[in-house]
Amino acid sequence: MGLRERKKRETRQRIADVAMGLFAARGFDDVTVAEVARAADVSVNTVFNYFPAKEDLFLDRRDWAEGRPEEVVRQREPGESVVRAFRRDVLDAIATRSWRYGFNEGSDVFTGMVRESPTLLARVREFHVEREEALAAALARESGAGGDDVTPRVVAAQILGATRALSDYAVRRMLAGEAWSSIEPALKEQTERAFDLLEHGLGG
Structure with missing residues (x-):
């Protein structure tokens, strides 16, 4: 550079x-x-x-965060499914307390500011839609899905919905004042359960 x-x-x-x-x-x-x-x-x-x-001042890492799901798809290991790649990425984020899924120190403060501002709340919701659309487009390219195939959109919605649920779970406990040492084991368990559901189906 x-x-x-x-x-x-x-x-x-x-x-x-x-x-x-x-x-x-x-x-x-x-x-x-x-x-x-x-x-x-x-x-x-x-x-x-x-x-x-x-x-955009508040969401200064938006471009990277929006492109991260596509990166997970692109960099998955040989023979690794998309669901398994995201499971691995989320578990790594928990272990390293990465901000990419909201597990970092201070994410509770970040979330609190978003909740207090209708403008930010609307922008974050818009960001989630954009991120989901970007992932769906990446999945469509990877699978060769046609324009009338809803599968990439369904998969993108389910995967990113799961990651948001896990982020919300962690932040909710942080906001309650719990130490990360008590949050982490339960969060890992919830992550495994969520991705088991994604991998094996919701029929049960």
Whole structure:
């Protein structure tokens, strides 16, 4: 990466970090883009050059997070099904407390800010739809499914619905003040159960 590109990435990250600090301290709806710009020592136009909307300051990792499910599909091991690949990825995220499924320290604070802001709540719901559509498109390409085949959309909805349920479960217990040491074993058990259902069917 060249110097110019590196500086642009550093500027983007600094703006996002400053914005998140302000949002955490005062709430998303009570912070303006102009205040973020002043705190980051840049112009308002510079902020909008990197982040088209205020919500994008909060969801600064959105592009990576949206593309992550497709990456899981693309990087699965030889002979590994999509469901097994996601099971492995979620269990790895639990073990490493990765933010990609909301298992990181601070995800309870993040969730609290989203719940307090109707604007953010709407944007996050929109993000989940976009993520599901991106995964469905990836599955359709992988399987060669035709445009009238609903299978990729059904699979994408079920897999990402399961990961959201697991994330909600973990965050709910974090918000209740439980230590990760007590959450982790139960979360692993819930993950295995959820992916067993996906792998073997919901008929029971």
